[in-house]
Amino acid sequence: MDVRTTWAVIGVIAASLLSVPVAAGTPDTETRESPALVHARTIQGDASSRYLGSHGTGLEVTEASSSAVIESFTLLSPDLTDARIVSAARGIYYAICPVGATCPYPARRLARAPASFLPRRLALELAVRTFRDTTADVVAVSLPTASFVLFVIERGDLADDHLIAAARALRGDPDRSPSPALRALVDRVTRPRIFAFVGLESTPSGRDSLAAVPLWPNAPPKEPE
Numbered sequence: 001m002d003v004r005t006t007w008a009v010i011g012v013i014a015a016s017l018l019s020v021p022v023a024a025g026t027p028d029t030e031t032r033e034s035p036a037l038v039h040a041r042t043i044q045g046d047a048s049s050r051y052l053g054s055h056g057t058g059l060e061v062t063e064a065s066s067s068a069v070i071e072s073f074t075l076l077s078p079d080l081t082d083a084r085i086v087s088a089a090r091g092i093y094y095a096i097c098p099v100g101a102t103c104p105y106p107a108r109r110l111a112r113a114p115a116s117f118l119p120r121r122l123a124l125e126l127a128v129r130t131f132r133d134t135t136a137d138v139v140a141v142s143l144p145t146a147s148f149v150l151f152v153i154e155r156g157d158l159a160d161d162h163l164i165a166a167a168r169a170l171r172g173d174p175d176r177s178p179s180p181a182l183r184a185l186v187d188r189v190t191r192p193r194i195f196a197f198v199g200l201e202s203t204p205s206g207r208d209s210l211a212a213v214p215l216w217p218n219a220p221p222k223e224p225e
Helices: 003-018 035-051 118-134 162-172 182-194
Strands: 058-068 073-078 082-088 091-098 138-142 151-156 194-202 206-216
Touching: 035 058, 035 091, 035 118, 058 118, 073 194, 091 118, 091 206, 118 138, 118 151, 118 162, 118 182, 151 206, 162 182, 182 194
Parallel strands: 073 206, 091 138
Antiparallel strands: 058 091, 073 082, 138 151, 151 194, 194 206
């Protein structure tokens, strides 16, 4: 098995792991029966209905589950010499997929580039609504890209006033052309928090941490595409 195929297999395992329900009663996690996860599935349905007809093939949210199937996210520095550990215990994982595609690796004719605006807008909307309406501390969203790419954001990244402002800005019709202000908001929040999957690491507890590196290290906001 060549290196490319090996990493593809690892990515499928990681994405599959994130979609496995957490057993009820697990301490300090957003379990299958938790109000946060139940509400996340409502958000999943609402968001899918808003984006299904958007820009040709459309997008849907095909997964809403607990991120607690892994222990943490290990967000590596660009030079791989340092890392920030983010607990996955109280988090929600969503998957975005083009309509008619099979994810986490949609066919190239349906896959979107990591920089594509609409999936990043949807990922941010999922995070904002989750933080506003649930007790989740972290949200991870897999983008509909040819390789496993995640948007990872913590509650503390959006202060209350920024959360309210973002919620207002994102509630418009996604079929309409976004304003320059909305594009700037999505770029500013999402681009520094989009990570390329590296692998699964065993932790001292015997569980797994999902390691990833920033796709655009220190990237400034991008001009409209």
